[in-house]
Every structure is written in C-alpha cells, then in structure tokens.
Amino acid sequence: MVARLIDEDPEGAYAYSKIALRLASRVAAVREAAGFAAYANQKYSEALAEFRAARRMTGNVDLWPVMADCERGLGRPEKALDMAGAPEVHKLDKAGQVEMRLVAAGARRDMGQLDAAIVTLQSPELASNSVQPWTARLRYAYADALLAAGREDEAREWFAKAVESDKDGSTDASDRLAELDGVEFVDALVEHEDDVEVEVEVATEAEAEDEIEADTDIEVGTEDDDEDDDDFDIVEAEQTKPVVEADDDDDAPRG
Known part of the structure; x- marks a missing residue:
C-alpha cells in the first residue's frame, strides 16, 4: 500500500x-x-x-x-x-x-x-x-x-x-x-467552463425577465378586456349546450 x-x-x-x-x-x-x-x-x-x-x-x-x-x-x-x-x-x-x-x-x-x-x-x-x-x-x-x-x-x-x-x-x-521560449499555455477547458457559467447566468436573467413580463400581462388589464372575456364565456357556453337528438324510431318522420 x-x-x-x-x-x-x-x-x-x-x-x-x-x-x-x-x-x-x-x-x-x-x-x-x-x-x-x-x-x-x-x-x-x-x-x-x-x-x-x-x-x-x-x-x-x-x-x-x-x-x-x-x-x-x-x-x-x-x-x-x-x-x-x-x-x-x-x-x-x-x-x-x-x-x-x-x-x-x-x-x-x-x-x-x-x-x-x-x-x-x-x-x-x-x-x-x-x-x-x-x-x-x-x-x-x-x-x-x-x-x-x-x-x-x-x-x-x-x-x-x-x-x-x-x-x-x-x-x-x-x-x-x-x-x-516565451510560450504560455492556457487551460482551454477552464476558460470553456467559465464561458458556460456566464451563458447560464445570462440565460437565467433573461428567463426571469420573461417571467416578470408574463406576470405583468396577466395582472394588468382593462374593463373592456373583462367585458370581452364575459362575451366569450357566453358564446362558449352556447356552443357547448347539449344537442337533443330525436329518437331513432320507425315512426319518426324522415327526410
């Protein structure tokens, strides 16, 4: 050992x-x-x-x-x-x-x-x-x-x-x-890792800004927007009403 x-x-x-x-x-x-x-x-x-x-x-x-x-x-x-x-x-x-x-x-x-x-x-x-x-x-x-x-x-x-x-x-x-001879060696792997860390930080900041903008769009609205939402709810409700179909009996009129 x-x-x-x-x-x-x-x-x-x-x-x-x-x-x-x-x-x-x-x-x-x-x-x-x-x-x-x-x-x-x-x-x-x-x-x-x-x-x-x-x-x-x-x-x-x-x-x-x-x-x-x-x-x-x-x-x-x-x-x-x-x-x-x-x-x-x-x-x-x-x-x-x-x-x-x-x-x-x-x-x-x-x-x-x-x-x-x-x-x-x-x-x-x-x-x-x-x-x-x-x-x-x-x-x-x-x-x-x-x-x-x-x-x-x-x-x-x-x-x-x-x-x-x-x-x-x-x-x-x-x-x-x-x-x-005046040659200086640079560790490319270390530099690459540093670049990756910087890119990750920039990406994180950008994602955070997008989330903030998305939250702002949801929270901020107008009365007209609310009315439009209500109209949409009415139309949607009408479109989703159940349709009553006739029974498929022999005596029922056809054509």
Missing part, C-alpha cells in the same frame, strides 16, 4: 507505513518503506532514521544517496557532500552513482556554489547519447543549474535534450523549455 499510494497520496502511504511498523518493525523492507513514506512527506529526520535501520539490517548501500539527500533536507549540505566522497559510493551501481552525483550537485547549490554544481554534474553519463532511466533527470538537473548560473542559451539546449529523453514525463522539462 505504501508503494501504491506514495506518489498520489503520500499522507495515506505514511499512515500505512506507521501501521506496518507497529506490526513488523524488525523487517528491513518495512523500515525501508517507512523511510520512503516519511521522505515523501518531508519528514527527513524520521526518514533518515528508518533508512539507517534498514541499512543496519541488510548491510546494503543502495539507500546511501537518499540518506545523503535527507541530510540536505535537514539543512546539512556539508554532511551530504561528505557522504558523496565516502567509500560506500564506489559500491553503488551506475544508477546509484548517478543519483549520488545529483545529490552532491544539489548540496553544492544549497551552499551557493553554482559553478561547482555544474562541474559536479558533468560526467560521462551526461555526455552519453544513450538513454537510461536516469538520463532525463540528469540532463534536467544540469539545465536547471545552468539556468541558475545565468547561462540561459546552454540551459535551453539541455532542457531540450531532457525532453527528448523524458519518455514517461518524470520531469517538467517541456514546461521549462516552453517558458524559456
């Missing part, structure tokens, strides 16, 4: 993780799930504690980058940089090493070291033309760092490259690129 809800309902995922901790706090997967649920809710101190517990249970270093990012979240970018240079990083797979590079660049930016952040992201993975699961995020981070440093033309180029590699929409690179 944590995995199912963490993206769309992080608070719900966090609630499930607390229940899981009460039931099986000695299971490493439970501690790891609780860490990610806390991380998604920006509870970095709690997340770091759960990640450390999971790492002690398994001896695995896969959580090292996210643990370093928790240090950033706690306002300790220097600690995150120390972790980026630790021996554990060399034990990470390629995806983990790229993630660690992203965290380190973020820590540099937290410290106001924009040029150092850009250099940190410059790597063989960034220069590669092959698209990997981490490619879009790496290119996006590089473009964002360039833009923060005032290098807008280069930033636009790398945002475009991020769009090319972002097949599943994991970043908002397309929006950032459009923003740099």
Whole structure:
C-alpha cells in the first residue's frame, strides 16, 4: 500500500507505513518503506532514521544517496557532500552513482556554489547519447543549474535534450523549455467552463425577465378586456349546450 499510494497520496502511504511498523518493525523492507513514506512527506529526520535501520539490517548501500539527500533536507549540505566522497559510493551501481552525483550537485547549490554544481554534474553519463532511466533527470538537473548560473542559451539546449529523453514525463522539462521560449499555455477547458457559467447566468436573467413580463400581462388589464372575456364565456357556453337528438324510431318522420 505504501508503494501504491506514495506518489498520489503520500499522507495515506505514511499512515500505512506507521501501521506496518507497529506490526513488523524488525523487517528491513518495512523500515525501508517507512523511510520512503516519511521522505515523501518531508519528514527527513524520521526518514533518515528508518533508512539507517534498514541499512543496519541488510548491510546494503543502495539507500546511501537518499540518506545523503535527507541530510540536505535537514539543512546539512556539508554532511551530504561528505557522504558523496565516502567509500560506500564506489559500491553503488551506475544508477546509484548517478543519483549520488545529483545529490552532491544539489548540496553544492544549497551552499551557493553554482559553478561547482555544474562541474559536479558533468560526467560521462551526461555526455552519453544513450538513454537510461536516469538520463532525463540528469540532463534536467544540469539545465536547471545552468539556468541558475545565468547561462540561459546552454540551459535551453539541455532542457531540450531532457525532453527528448523524458519518455514517461518524470520531469517538467517541456514546461521549462516552453517558458524559456516565451510560450504560455492556457487551460482551454477552464476558460470553456467559465464561458458556460456566464451563458447560464445570462440565460437565467433573461428567463426571469420573461417571467416578470408574463406576470405583468396577466395582472394588468382593462374593463373592456373583462367585458370581452364575459362575451366569450357566453358564446362558449352556447356552443357547448347539449344537442337533443330525436329518437331513432320507425315512426319518426324522415327526410
């Protein structure tokens, strides 16, 4: 349930993780799930504690980058940089090493070291033309760092490259690129709904005016109108008098 809800309902995922901790706090997967649920809710101190517990249970270093990012979240970018240079990083797979590079660049930016952040992201993975699961995020981070440093033309180029590699929409690179190009998106559905509401209001006012006019015509009249109504009632009454028909007997005259 944590995995199912963490993206769309992080608070719900966090609630499930607390229940899981009460039931099986000695299971490493439970501690790891609780860490990610806390991380998604920006509870970095709690997340770091759960990640450390999971790492002690398994001896695995896969959580090292996210643990370093928790240090950033706690306002300790220097600690995150120390972790980026630790021996554990060399034990990470390629995806983990790229993630660690992203965290380190973020820590540099937290410290106001924009040029150092850009250099940190410059790597063989960034220069590669092959698209990997981490490619879009790496290119996006590089473009964002360039833009923060005032290098807008280069930033636009790398945002475009991020769009090319972002097949599943994991970043908002397309929006950032459009923003740099001066393109403004308008939600046509919202405008249409507003127009419909206005039309309904106008129609309601028109109907109300018609009803008022109709009521006025009924209430306001003249004596001549009343007399005409009486004459009409007399004529109508005469027209509706019953007609007496002769019995259909043999002795009745015909013709």
